[in-house]
Amino acid sequence: MPPDHSKAVARLKKACPTMKGLIDRVGPCAMEYETKRTPFQSLVSAVAHQQLHGKAAQTILGRYRNLFPGGRDPGPKTLANVSDDDLRGVGFSRSKTAALRDLAEKAISGVVPGRKEIETLSDEEIIARLTQVRGIGKWTVEMLLIFTLGRGDVWPVDDYGVRSGYQWAYGLDAMPKPKVLEELGEKFRPHRSHAAWYLWRATELAKVK
Structure with missing residues (x-):
């Protein structure tokens, strides 16, 4: 069975109106885990x-x-x-x-x-x-x-896609620097992995626009 992301996504939608708008555009979280790998x-x-x-x-x-x-x-x-x-x-x-x-x-x-x-x-x-x-x-x-491990609260602040996705989703003039993004991600705890997944999708939406 695919993992159930519904609770994490519901909490993200309540945590931030902008994230809710992004989630509504992207749709259900389709993140998959490779748990059989060592x-x-x-x-x-x-x-x-x-x-x-x-x-x-x-x-x-x-x-x-x-x-x-x-x-x-x-x-x-x-x-x-x-x-x-x-x-x-x-x-x-x-x-x-x-x-x-x-x-x-x-x-x-x-x-x-x-x-x-x-x-x-x-x-x-x-x-x-x-x-x-x-x-x-x-x-x-x-x-x-x-x-691989399916950890739910990982926040990869150095990831270009997460930084770029946050800039696009939140209408910023520039990509937030990692230290700034660390603070901005606090509102997504304890589901920052799911927030990152949606921000990666935001970079795809930005290319389509």
């Missing part, structure tokens, strides 16, 4: 998508999975045994190959938590742990928090 698998995908369009990244990930039996996502120990040449051969750059190496090592050592452990950690603890991995920044972890 944190390790989500970060492998995130590394693949860095600085690439979605189709190119998916092509690389498809080749990557074909390195393993059944074409499935490997665990960290299996990835650790793959050569750099094989990773480069499927399309990962030198820097991304190094990032995957570090990711596998930190997953094996326990810095990157497994699916059960990560559920016991706060958003802040997860960010602190995962940003220790080479090439993984706060924004990447925030996307994991929202779309």
Whole structure:
């Protein structure tokens, strides 16, 4: 069954008239979660998508999975045994190959938590742990928090789409800076992830207009 966003959306509509207007234009929240992925698998995908369009990244990930039996996502120990040449051969750059190496090592050592452990950690603890991995920044972890773990109160203030969407939806002359957006997002607690989703949709409406 798809996740039920109705309560969060109803509360957002009550929290702010402008957000209510945006929600009415966009319609029901269609945000989906990839809950079957482990944190390790989500970060492998995130590394693949860095600085690439979605189709190119998916092509690389498809080749990557074909390195393993059944074409499935490997665990960290299996990835650790793959050569750099094989990773480069499927399309990962030198820097991304190094990032995957570090990711596998930190997953094996326990810095990157497994699916059960990560559920016991706060958003802040997860960010602190995962940003220790080479090439993984706060924004990447925030996307994991929202779309893999389904955390409801994540507010990615550095995200261009959220900043641009807020500017358009609220009729601002310029995109709010991250520190300002942090304060502006207080009215959306504890459903800032859903607010971000609607602001991403606002950027699409802005292009149509």
